[in-house]
Amino acid sequence: MDIALLVKAAIMGIVEGLTEFLPVSSTGHLILAGSLLGFADDKGKVFDIAIQTGAIVAVVIVYWLKLRETVVNLPTSAQARRFVLNVGIAFVPAVVLGLLFGKAIKEHLFTPVVVAAAFIVGAFVILWAERRSTSARIDSVDAMTPLDALKVGLVQCLAMIPGTSRSGATIIGGMLLGLDRKVATDFSFYLAIPTLVGAGAYSLYKERALLSMADLPLFGVGLLFSFVSAWICVRWLLRYISSHTFVPFAWYRIAFGLVVLATWWTGTVVWAD
Numbered sequence: 001m002d003i004a005l006l007v008k009a010a011i012m013g014i015v016e017g018l019t020e021f022l023p024v025s026s027t028g029h030l031i032l033a034g035s036l037l038g039f040a041d042d043k044g045k046v047f048d049i050a051i052q053t054g055a056i057v058a059v060v061i062v063y064w065l066k067l068r069e070t071v072v073n074l075p076t077s078a079q080a081r082r083f084v085l086n087v088g089i090a091f092v093p094a095v096v097l098g099l100l101f102g103k104a105i106k107e108h109l110f111t112p113v114v115v116a117a118a119f120i121v122g123a124f125v126i127l128w129a130e131r132r133s134t135s136a137r138i139d140s141v142d143a144m145t146p147l148d149a150l151k152v153g154l155v156q157c158l159a160m161i162p163g164t165s166r167s168g169a170t171i172i173g174g175m176l177l178g179l180d181r182k183v184a185t186d187f188s189f190y191l192a193i194p195t196l197v198g199a200g201a202y203s204l205y206k207e208r209a210l211l212s213m214a215d216l217p218l219f220g221v222g223l224l225f226s227f228v229s230a231w232i233c234v235r236w237l238l239r240y241i242s243s244h245t246f247v248p249f250a251w252y253r254i255a256f257g258l259v260v261l262a263t264w265w266t267g268t269v270v271w272a273d
Contacts, residue, residue, distance in 0.1 A: 017229025023168030
């Protein structure tokens with residue numbers, strides 16, 4: 001395996017891990033990095049989705065105690081069963097809409113204008129959400145109802161628009177729906193587990209003809225670096241939100257949206273198929 005190719009896989013893994021759980025859209029960053037590194041072919045797109053699994057392993061480790069407690073108590077605890085039910089309910093809308101409209105979205109929305117607009121509009125939504133002074137209605141993940149979970153799941157579907165950010169949609173959307181900042185962040189991470197694992201498995205199965213055993217080192221490196229960088233990022237974000245808002249991410253999104261337009265205008269990055 002070409003060392004240079006493995007280095008590129010490591011860089012892509014780092015980009016995925018650092019951006020997957022921040023409200024900045026990993027998709028937009030992976031498109032940019034992939035184009036600059038020559039990782040923008042069909043196999044590269046499968047790679048982008050597959051290495052999300054590394055980031056999910058990081059979330060599982062960070063939240064291991066809660067996840068383990070839930071699994072152990074599932075047969076006897078109504079609270080554990082409601083938690084699993086809530087995650088399942090929130091997961092369903094993305095599955096349904098993804099299967100129905102995923103192909104059309106990839107064909108029509110992966111354009112520089114849409115990506116840039118999603119970045120910038122999302123930034124103003126974050127700024128608006130942070131300016132609201134209403135108190136949170138829910139201060140614990142276990143206090144969420146199935147209806148709360150469904151609402152967050154529907155909000156997650158907005159992330160199908162490239163540049164929106166899955167974590168941004170679920171965290172900020174959750175806050176607007178009455179969840180405490182920490183609760184919205186935690187539930188976003190829990191919801192990421194089935195969502196990203198499902199997307200990765202579906203993509204690998206659908207595009208299996210593009211892959212071979214020779215690709216294992218490439219994917220292995222990407223998964224490893226995605227895991228390490230995501231583990232660092234998730235732990236940092238959980239500390240950050242205890243005393244900070246998401247406002248800096250909003251300004252970053254505006255700047256990145258302008259970068260998207262600039263790289264498209266100059267032809268530096270190929271943002272559409």
